Amino acid sequence: MDLNHPPPELVSLSFAVDIAISDSYHLTMKVSVADAKNKLPELIKVVENGETVTIYRRGVPTVDIVRTKKPSRKVPKLGTLKGKGKILDADWWKPMSDEEADSFMEGRY
Secondary structure (H helix, E strand, C coil): CCCCCCCHHHHHHHHHHHHHHHHHCCCEEEEEHHHHHHCHHHHHHHHHCCCEEEEEECCEEEEEECCCCCCCCCCCCCCCCCCCCCCCCCCCCCCCCHHHHHHHHCCCC
16 A cells, blocks of 8 residues: 555545544643733634633643633613612702701711
């Protein structure tokens, strides 16, 4: 058998095995802390495409960067508390009179 030109049945079998292996394992990129620091935007794009990135410190896996389960881009809903607050004193913003300030300081207000 010529290894430079394998028979077609072995080529297709090899292709099927490669697909099975690549589909059955999670893709993981391994980078050092220094590389991660210098290439963070690129690593984020890799993770957004579904690959997991493992950051190693001195050859030891330290951190995995993975995609969030469900990306959320919720727009805050404003005005949900409108009309639910009570104004107890309509003049709360006005300065105290001298008598009110004295009463407050003496603990009677």
